[in-house]
């Protein structure tokens with residue numbers, strides 16, 4: 001049989017489940033990636049993710065060539081509507097089956113259903129498999145067979161279910177002779193960014209490593225400090241986390257490899273590895289929430305939170321603009337927004353602090369923040385982003401009794417005590433003392449003067465007073481309390 005592997009968010013050769021499946025089932029396998037116009041067209045013209053994908057495809061093409069040089073294997077890359085192009089390519093290449101790793105986002109499911117229908121009309125199979133997660137939506141269920149809506153029992157069951165088989169790697173190398181190069185008319189280099197209608201970004205200046213090798217390099221670096229993850233992960237000025245989010249997003253690293261490594265290290269006594277594994281389980285959890293409760297993309301997970309009245313109108317728009325551009329007057333929030341705007345990354349602690357500020361200090365709809373992050377984050381993933389924002393808004397799967405309100409100043413004092421992170425992103429505040437940097441409006445005029453800071457000129461006055469905002473939020477959320 002002839003098969004076609006359609007790479008999507010699994011841009012690697014090592015432990016790639018769909019590639020392995022295609023190679024075990026077909027004597028001859030072609031490889032394709034589609035820059036899907038349906039996804040690319042709405043994006044801003046400079047987007048680090050498009051550049052990351054492009055660079056990772058160059059690496060993938062090379063890796064495939066190295067796997068099967070005798071058959072001149074390589075990647076066909078097209079810029080088209082995937083739902084048209086895959087069936088067309090399958091017909092041209094006379095394949096009997098198209099293989100792909102399952103994608104769980106609603107738009108992807110719609111696209112895949114359409115592709116499957118078109119392929120089946122041409123008697124071509126569409127064979128999908130699990131690759132992105134350890135356990136899919138309905139694999140970890142409560143005793144009564146229903147999906148979990150709370151993390152801890154989900155995690156306990158997830159861990160109890162886990163067997164070596166679940167993290168077993170797929171080795172495609174012994175099957176590489178089945179990989180084939182495409183017919184000459186498709187042998188084109190990976191399109192450039194400008195061919196795709198995009199401009200280059202600051203991705204390489206940021207030194208974000210791309211492709212499978214980039215993912216492995218980050219993993220190796222993280223291995224050096226994984227053991228202290230539980231103590232460093234909350235401090236944005238420290239290299240505590242792995243920065244592997246973008247690699248998990250585009251599948252340049254295998255989740256099975258990460259879970260296996262974390263488990264081994266945890267078994268050897270590493271608390272840091274155990275805490276990190278917990279985060280990888282959160283990732284599966286949010287994938288499961290999206291699969292089992294698809295209403296979360298538009299509505300609160302907990303329906304009673306739909307009663308909340310968010311701020312609206314031009315004043316709300318102005319507040320939102322100030323938040324997006326890092327002009328709230330709260331240094332940690334503004335530094336966090338500068339980080340996402342300049343780099344596409346935001347530290348997890350800051351996602352919580354900046355998110356909470358939007359919802360609980362400015363009274364704005366969490367979906368506005370969700371949309372902004374979706375546009376900006378290099379590691380944007382619908383499931384984790386939605387889960388994170390619902391957590392921030394207290395409308396999600398959280399066991400907390402009612403809801404929490406972060407104090408942006410005490411969060412700053414606790415997690416950036418010397419203001420190192422703030423100074424990095426807000427150099428205009430660099431000369432303020434370790435005390436004043438968290439709340440410049442409380443500093444003595446002489447100190448501000450000595451640090452060359454004029455509030456309202458060099459740095460904004462606070463947009464709201466936290467205590468007043470807190471009281472308003474309590475009132476706003478009272479509708480939930482009454483209903484709950």
Ligand code: FAD
Pocket residue numbers: 233241242243244245246248279280282283284286346347348349351352355373377379380381382384385386387388389392
């Ligand atoms: P590490 O700390 O090294 O964690 C390793 C991996 O575990 C991450 O790459 C990620 O895949 C997973 N992970 C870690 N924390 C979480 C979590 N709370 N929920 C789900 N998965 C997690 N994560 C995304 O991958 N994409 C998003 O779009 C996203 N949006 C978020 C929005 C908000 C408001 C919040 C509060 C969190 C969001 N997160 C998101 C979760 C988390 O902030 C990021 O996964 C993490 O900061 C990525 O950095 P890292 O790779 O260095 O993480």
